Amino acid sequence: MAIKRPKPKETVVKLRQVEVLMGQGMPWIDAIRQISVTEQTYYRLKKKYGGMGKEQLKELKRLQKENERLRCAVSDLTLDKLILKEAASGTSGPRSETSEPLTQAA
Numbered sequence: 001m002a003i004k005r006p007k008p009k010e011t012v013v014k015l016r017q018v019e020v021l022m023g024q025g026m027p028w029i030d031a032i033r034q035i036s037v038t039e040q041t042y043y044r045l046k047k048k049y050g051g052m053g054k055e056q057l058k059e060l061k062r063l064q065k066e067n068e069r070l071r072c073a074v075s076d077l078t079l080d081k082l083i084l085k086e087a088a089s090g091t092s093g094p095r096s097e098t099s100e101p102l103t104q105a106a
Helices: 008-023 028-034 039-049 054-091
Strands: none
Touching: 008 028, 008 039, 008 054, 028 039
16 A cells, blocks of 8 residues: 655645644654654655745745656657657668669660
8 A cells, every 4th residue: 555645735734833832832752743753754854845835835846847847858859869860870871772773784
């Protein structure tokens, strides 16, 4: 069974929840347990999404989509270039005997 990963928006909400709980005087380890993640996961998520607002999250998502689109474009163009290079090398090679025009003997 696949593990369900929270969406970035949900992660930001959980990180804010930990900050609120710590602000209310709860020990940090209990606040992390409250959101049902391990200490290591909390620090990894905090490093990636810490201090990020909704607008920054939208910008990150937009940039990730644009990056994926550009990667696809580059791969398509690279494939086209290889096909054209292969086709060009096939036409510039030596001609076969049957492709030469027939000449009449005098």
